[in-house]
Amino acid sequence: MAKLTENRFWRSLFRRPLPDSDLDRMLTMFSNFFLHILPAKVHRHSLKPGATWGLGVISFVLFLVLIVTGVLLMFFYVPSVERAYRDMKDLKYVVSYGVILRNMHRWAAHGMVAAVFLHMVRVFFTGSYKPPREFNWVLGILLWGITLLLSFTGYLLPWDQLAYWAITVGTSIASYPPWIGEKIRVLLLGGNIVGESALLRFYVLHVVFLPMVLMVLAAVHFWRVRKDGGIARPIALALHPVAGGGPTSAEATARFVPGPLKTYTLVELVRGTSPQVGIQAPEEEVPSWPHLTMRLLIVFELVLVVLTAVSFLFDAPLLEQANPVRPDNPAKAPWYFLGIQELVSYSALVGGVLVPAIALLGLMSIPYMDRDRSDQGIWFGSPAGKRAAWISFLLTVLVIPALLFLDSRFGVRQVAPGAPQFFTDLLNPASVLTTLMAVSSFLTWRATRSRRLGAMVLFTAFVSAYLVFTVIGTYFRGPNWVWVWPWQ
């Protein structure tokens, strides 16, 4: 061992010896390129599982798995209409571990969609989007969007029935915006029909363009988390005795210590919310090595174990080879798009373009409306917040079936079969629900004079609606997209 480490080469590789004190460990964290994405010290609050449930890390680990498995799969996949589907079969039956790699890639993608979404839910309900993190929330929403696009472009590649009809439907949705719609469709398809050029375009988007964008955005996302002082935590636990365990406000002020043990040569440049600034005593922080690094390693290992187990047990979906003449009946999207498919079944323009666009913009604007930092880092902020979330959830769950029932009986097409499309677009479950959500959020804000509660109502309704529509699309829609019971 000594022979291995005590030579010029090793010392040039690792400039510091294996650390044996906390200070050394912190210095190693600080000077190592790969570790330096992590802070040297981390607040105890950030290490609590319940503070984050590790969802951001899980998303990132899944992304790493997707890169590794994706690059491997590329060696056996040709994006051509003739070969793509055959390559899937080869991966399954001929290539060593091909089926496992493909399973891991697909399940990791599903997992990443779920983890990124849950991460967003966590960040919202712990109020972690508040200043100075507003823009990082926006980046997070973009990253969620890119994750969905990556999934979408990914499941098109096997060129099975799901792939072919998803491209057909997806690019048709893209053609709905007035004026530019048809151009977007041609741009996506590389022509007017779904064929070789479309497959090639989605392949390039999937393996080069979108991952590159995601990596850049994710890098900025992580960087900002670091620059904003790590994971959001209650501002002075002291000011909120309910949060428990923190020092009183007087104590906190008395114990305020300016940045400990950290000097910058350009110290005058380091201002504002540096990781060390804030009402916190040094003893509330612990060295990241080993407290954070160990936890990361455990999460990494857990994700791998679960993913591998799932990939051995369940095969990734693969339908019949693409048949450009007939879609399956019903032709269902993967679960995370079934909500959209349900919305689109009222109106393509509203459900496929307007509502998703409004939802994305609405989500991004949340931190610019709700800027009060007092309850950041606390789940649901306050008992009132929790109550608002529950009420919003229950109302959404009740209102959606009611709307769908009304639509099936008294929808525009039922009452006035000949009415122009404009009226169907104006008045359908998707548009009515979006309006209801916006209005109830606004009313909550006016009634309670709390923007946080207004945001709580809006966001909870959004998440609940996403879930309800997904459940409806999954279990309550059958052939020809008519209503069925889940057991039928």
Place this chain on the structure above:
Amino acid sequence: MSESKKGGIFSRRGLLGIGWFSFIVSMVGPALANIRFLFPNVVYEPPSRVKLGKPEEYARGSATFVEDQRFYLFRDGEGFRAISAVCTHLRCTINSFGPADAEYGEPHAHCPCHGSVFAQKDGRVLKGPAPVALEIYEVGLAPDGRLVVDTARRVDAGFRFRV
């Protein structure tokens, strides 16, 4: 140097303005060109005109599905007509037309993807999210006596090709 303000052709501010303007042009121009690059000028796609069999090969009252161009060719007492099987909602292929039933009082077809329902008579929307009626294509006769359908040429619902 400091007095050259008045002497030069450009003021310092003006020169900087030109500089920044050129820089922006040098960035935006290629970006627009790259977007244009992505729009194909030549596509290798099947032609919109398709030649079918001779009129006498289709019985009166028959419905023929033409797979590649996805349309139905109907022959009724009045003549031939071609009705698109591509759903106007999001371009799925609709199912075959079925007879009138309790819910719809005329022959109709469902779209499997999002539940639109179309009438066989004129392709109009009976239910669902489809914004407009199914397209009806022109049917004609080629010099060699075979039927020709052009999916790029749309006609009214009342169109019939009589032989």
